[in-house]
Amino acid sequence: MSLSRYIVKRILVSIPVLIGVTMVSFGLVQLIPGDPIEFILQFTNVSPEAEQRLYAKYNLDEPLWKQYLLWLQDVIVLDFGESIISGRDVAYEISTRLDHTIALGLFSWLIGLGVGIPTGIIAAVKRGTITDEVSRIAALLGIATPNFWLGLMLILVLSVNLGIFRAIPPDAPLFSVAKLKFLILPSVTIGTASASLIMRLVRSSMLQELNKEYVRMARAKGLSERTVIFKHVLRNSMIAVVTVAAIQIAFIINGSVVIEQVFSWPGLGRLLVRSISQRDFPIIQAGVLMTGVAIVIANLLADIVYSWLDPRIRY
Amino acid sequence: MALLEVNDLVTQFYTEDGTVRAVDGVSYQIDRGEKFGIVGESGAGKSVTSLSVMGLIESPGEIVDGEILFKGENLLEKSPEEMRRIRGNEIAMVFQDAETALNPVYTVGEQIAEGIRTHKDVSDEEAKEQAIEMLAKVGIPDPAERYSDYPHQFSGGMQQRAVIAIALSCDPDLLICDEPTTALDVTIEAQILELLDELASDFDTAIQLITHDLGVVAEICNRVMVMYAGKAVEKAPVEELYYEPKHPYSVGLMGSIPRIGDRRDRLETIPGTMPDLVEVPPGCSFHPRCPYAEEVCSRKEPQLVDTETGEASNPNDDGEHAAACLAYTGDLEDELSYQVEVLTEETYE
Numbered sequence: 001m002s003l004s005r006y007i008v009k010r011i012l013v014s015i016p017v018l019i020g021v022t023m024v025s026f027g028l029v030q031l032i033p034g035d036p037i038e039f040i041l042q043f044t045n046v047s048p049e050a051e052q053r054l055y056a057k058y059n060l061d062e063p064l065w066k067q068y069l070l071w072l073q074d075v076i077v078l079d080f081g082e083s084i085i086s087g088r089d090v091a092y093e094i095s096t097r098l099d100h101t102i103a104l105g106l107f108s109w110l111i112g113l114g115v116g117i118p119t120g121i122i123a124a125v126k127r128g129t130i131t132d133e134v135s136r137i138a139a140l141l142g143i144a145t146p147n148f149w150l151g152l153m154l155i156l157v158l159s160v161n162l163g164i165f166r167a168i169p170p171d172a173p174l175f176s177v178a179k180l181k182f183l184i185l186p187s188v189t190i191g192t193a194s195a196s197l198i199m200r201l202v203r204s205s206m207l208q209e210l211n212k213e214y215v216r217m218a219r220a221k222g223l224s225e226r227t228v229i230f231k232h233v234l235r236n237s238m239i240a241v242v243t244v245a246a247i248q249i250a251f252i253i254n255g256s257v258v259i260e261q262v263f264s265w266p267g268l269g270r271l272l273v274r275s276i277s278q279r280d281f282p283i284i285q286a287g288v289l290m291t292g293v294a295i296v297i298a299n300l301l302a303d304i305v306y307s308w309l310d311p312r313i314r315y
Numbered sequence: 316m317a318l319l320e321v322n323d324l325v326t327q328f329y330t331e332d333g334t335v336r337a338v339d340g341v342s343y344q345i346d347r348g349e350k351f352g353i354v355g356e357s358g359a360g361k362s363v364t365s366l367s368v369m370g371l372i373e374s375p376g377e378i379v380d381g382e383i384l385f386k387g388e389n390l391l392e393k394s395p396e397e398m399r400r401i402r403g404n405e406i407a408m409v410f411q412d413a414e415t416a417l418n419p420v421y422t423v424g425e426q427i428a429e430g431i432r433t434h435k436d437v438s439d440e441e442a443k444e445q446a447i448e449m450l451a452k453v454g455i456p457d458p459a460e461r462y463s464d465y466p467h468q469f470s471g472g473m474q475q476r477a478v479i480a481i482a483l484s485c486d487p488d489l490l491i492c493d494e495p496t497t498a499l500d501v502t503i504e505a506q507i508l509e510l511l512d513e514l515a516s517d518f519d520t521a522i523q524l525i526t527h528d529l530g531v532v533a534e535i536c537n538r539v540m541v542m543y544a545g546k547a548v549e550k551a552p553v554e555e556l557y558y559e560p561k562h563p564y565s566v567g568l569m570g571s572i573p574r575i576g577d578r579r580d581r582l583e584t585i586p587g588t589m590p591d592l593v594e595v596p597p598g599c600s601f602h603p604r605c606p607y608a609e610e611v612c613s614r615k616e617p618q619l620v621d622t623e624t625g626e627a628s629n630p631n632d633d634g635e636h637a638a639a640c641l642a643y644t645g646d647l648e649d650e651l652s653y654q655v656e657v658l659t660e661e662t663y664e
Contacts, residue, residue, distance in 0.1 A: 213415040219371055220410075221430040221481065222403030231429075235420050310420050311465045 003307060006314045010303050014296055021292035022075065026068050028288055029281050035060060036084040036279040058084060058281075071285065080286040085275075090282045093271065094290065099174055101267035104190070104260070105252050107183055111191030112198055112248055117241065119195075120202025125229060127207060135199065142196030147255050151189040151262040158185065168264045186263040190255045194248045201244055205237040212236075239310050246302035250295045316387055317344035318521050319368065319489055322630070324381035326360075326367050333593040337363040337376070339545035342619075342630045345489065350515065350522045352536035352553070354529060354568070356589050360545040361525040365491045368523070369408055370398040385489070404434040407482035409511075411494040413474035417466035423477045424450070424462030427484050434485045449480040453510060472503035476510065483514055490515060491523045496531060508534055529572055533557060538633060541565045544590055544600040547619055550628065551636040558657060561622045561638040563605045566653050599641065607642070607651050617641045 037054050055061040058081075059070050074081060080090035123135040159167040165185050170178040209215065210233055218228045257269035264270075268287055275283040307313045326338040338360040345351045353361045366372050368383055370390060383390040385406065390398065410416035417426060427446035431437060437445070443462070450458035453476040466474055475495065482490055492511065496504040512535050515522050524536055532539050532553060539556050541549040541564065549562040560566045567585035587604040590596055596603055602612035619628040619639040628637035642651050 213410060213412060214418040216371060217408075217410055217416040217478075217481075218418070220369055220402055220408040222399050222401070222433055223429065224399065224433075227429075227433075232418050232421075236418070312419055312467050 003314060006307050007304055010300060014300050017296055018293065021296060022072055022289060023068070025285050025289035025292055026071055027064075029279075029284050030064065032276070032279060034279050036281055039279045040084070075286075075289065081282040083275075083280055083283055085278050085280045090286050093283060094268065094286055097266060097268045097271050098290070100265060101253075101256060101260070101269060103174060104183060104186055104256055104265060104267060105249070107187035108190035108194070108252050108256070109245075109249060111187055112194030112252075113245060115191070115195040116198025117202050120199040121206060121229070121234065123199065123203040124206035124210065127203075132203075135203075139196040139199050142192045143200075145192065147189050147193060148258050148262055150192060151186065151259055154185050154189060155262070169266065182263075186256075186259050186265055189262070190252055190259050193255075194251060198241060198244060198248070202237060202241055205240040206233055209233045209236045235309055239306060242302050242305050242309065246298045249298040253291050253294065317384075317631070318347045318349075318386065319523070320344040320382075320384040320630070321364070321368065322382045322384070324364065324367055324378065324383065326363050326372060326376060326378045329375040329377075330593070335592040336545050336595070337592060338367060340381070341540075341542070341545070341547050342381075342628075343540050343547065343550065344630050344633075345521050345523060346633065347488070348515075348519050348521055349538065350512075350524065350536045352524045352526065352532035352539035353542060354526060354532055354539060355542035356527060358589055358592070359542040361527075361542055362493055364542075365408070365493055365523065365525055368489075368491060369402060369406060370395075371402075400434070403430050403482075403487075404485045405487055406489045406491065407485065407487040409475075409479055409482045409490065409492040409495045412498045413478040414466070414471065414498070416478055417474060419466055422463050422465055423469060424464075426466075427477070427481050430481055431484050446480075446484065449484050450477070452483075452514065453477070453480045455480075471499055472507065475499060475503075475507055479507075479511065479514070483518060483520070486518055487520055489523065490520045491525070493525045494527070495524070497526075497528075504531075511535065529557075529568060541568070544595055545592060546600065546639065547637075548601065548640070549638040550619065551638075552634060555636050559636070559655060561636060561643070562601075562640050563607055563651060563653075564601050565638075566651075566655075567604075569655075599639075607647070607649065609641075609647055609649070611646050612641060615641060615646060617644065617646075620644055 036058070037051065037060065040054070041051065052061070059067050062070070071081075078091060080094070082089055083093060086093075119135055123132045126132050155165075155167050159165045166178075166182050169182050170176075172179045215228060215233060218232045219225075223231075256265075256267060257272060259265070260267045260269035261273065268290070272284065272287040274280075275287070321344065322342050324338050324341045325336065328335045328337055341360070341364060343351065353364065355361050363372070363376070367378050368385075368390070370393070372378055378391060381391075385401070390401070393401070417423065424443065424446050427449055428439075428442040431442040431445050432439065435442070435445075447458045447462050450461060455461050455473060455476055461469075466477070469477060475498070479495075495511065496507050499507060508531060511522065514520070522535070524532065526532060536553050539551060539553050540547050541556070541562065543564050549556065549560070549565045551561070556565060557569070560569055564585070567583070570583035571585065573582055585604055590600055590603070596613065598611075598613040598615055599605070599608070599617050602608040605612065617639045619637050620626060620643050621628055621632075622636050622638050622643050625644050629635060640651070641647050
């Protein structure tokens with residue numbers, strides 16, 4: 001099977017998964033006690049008729065399956081409705097914050113991979129040396145440290161005490177020097193755990209590959225050690241890493257919800273947290289859906305990268 | 316001058332249980348174009364000998380003594396970079412299990428071409444052409460198309476052919492074959508052996524063939540060395556070893572191969588197993604399994620001697636039949652009382 005046919009097949013397989021994601025995104029909010037109308041009306045007295053009208057306005061009086069289909073019908077054309085609390089367009093609310101969340105996520109992810117992969121390679125090649133031991137301890141600390149605590153400590157030391165970074169984001173466009181500089185701390189905060197995890201994974205999968213016969217064969221051909229490691233061993237080791245790198249995207253989105261609070265970063269995470277406490281169903285549903293779709297796409301990309309790395313997967 | 320001369324090679328591994336002398340004072344030489352067999356059970360030190368010659372002994376292993384003269388130069392004194400230039404170029408290796416020896420994520424052609432690019436000053440295109448030529452030489456049909464196949468698209472026999480193509484791609488002077496047919500079924504085995512034999516003659520390449528299969532040695536080799544527990548126990552021209560084995564261990568090995576015309580109901584086996592190399596028995600390391608062992612065998616270590624004269628073996632004498640058994644130095648009271656029965660056509664009529 002050619003690579004392109006494999007990709008088409010893999011995309012088709014994602015469609016039922018995406019339908020599942022819409023169901024979960026829609027259904028999850030039903031598990032939260034209370035609903036948005038109760039939230040709005042908690043301090044006011046309105047007649048039962050007026051309350052009924054409000055429920056009807058947001059289709060909340062319909063049976064659940066019908067609510068879902070009505071919602072899905074709009075979602076397919078990217079109409080996420082309007083916020084029950086603020087009355088603003090959900091798509092607009094999300095789109096103004098999405099770029100911030102994507103920037104934070106991407107930076108964190110790049111830190112995770114950019115630090116994790118090279119250190120993992122070094123640890124594997126220098127197995128059993130002091131370098132390996134130091135990296136092992138660093139990775140353990142990185143995985144064990146709660147990210148919100150790390151974020152607070154970074155703010156305390158680097159922003160409050162040393163004044164190197166700002167403690168809250170500057171009021172500037174996203175792609176300005178000041179804003180990108182601010183992004184360093186939250187990205188490091190989120191990236192630390194994922195760098196640690198990826199480092200350990202790269203190390204162990206490299207060590208596993210290094211013991212294989214093809215490595216000895218590559219050396220027997222007279223290839224330089226560099227070629228043996230970076231051409232032969234690394235590509236085989238990356239197969240496991242790609243899976244985890246894709247799963248890491250989910251963890252990073254997850255982490256950003258908390259870290260956006262810590263760093264007052266105007267992203268999707270903060271919007272979601274606020275909307276959950278306000279039971280603002282349309283925003284929560286749209287936010288969860290976006291996250292779910294992002295993870296499905298990440299896995300799809302991981303599968304495609306796999307099949308490029310290892311031709312056996314295509315067959 | 317011999318092409319390869321290994322003198323008193325000692326290679327050790329440091330394990331948690333203690334030091335293992337995987338190769339303990341082995342000497343042999345291979346002339347240009349000669350086919351030399353090394354035979355023995357698993358763990359006898361055959362592969363470690365080969366890897367020592369290739370300079371591929373990895374930590375926790377180490378060559379601690381001896382010299383490996385290749386074209387008169389001691390390989391043990393070469394820098395890693397000089398060794399790298401020899402490997403794959405002047406000394407190449409064919410691995411036992413082609414399926415694991417080929418990297419699954421690169422095309423077979425690329426794996427041949429990269430060796431050519433490493434050692435020869437050629438363009439990528441020329442390397443590709445030469446690789447296709449090599450595939451043709453080892454008998455892969457449609458070599459130009461098969462060039463871009465991945466190893467998993469090749470059958471086991473074809474994979475082994477590809478590995479041979481890689482090894483021969485830079486026209487080496489010495490080809491080390493480590494059990495090249497063990498992973499293959501019998502019909503393919505015969506084809507591969509024939510191919511090796513043919514190509515070695517075409518390329519005028521000497522072969523060091525490692526195997527536990529005496530049949531394979533008989534088919535290909537000129538001379539053969541039998542190894543046991545890290546030492547050479549017998550060294551002889553191939554016919555002599557078969558018609559007149561001199562060491563009880565070699566006799567035992569012969570007795571354990573099935574032959575057409577054989578009237579025996581069951582094959583003989585050598586009782587016991589090879590000793591743990593951490594604790595090699597004192598004296599002759601084969602004595603606990605040897606049917607002819609006497610008290611002296613557990614005290615005195617036999618040296619490799621010329622079986623005619625009882626003098627120390629001369630590694631430069633290619634015709635010599637040497638064995639490491641006290642029987643040839645007059646230390647045994649009894650004779651080695653075995654009989655070699657040569658099976659002829661009449662035997663099985």
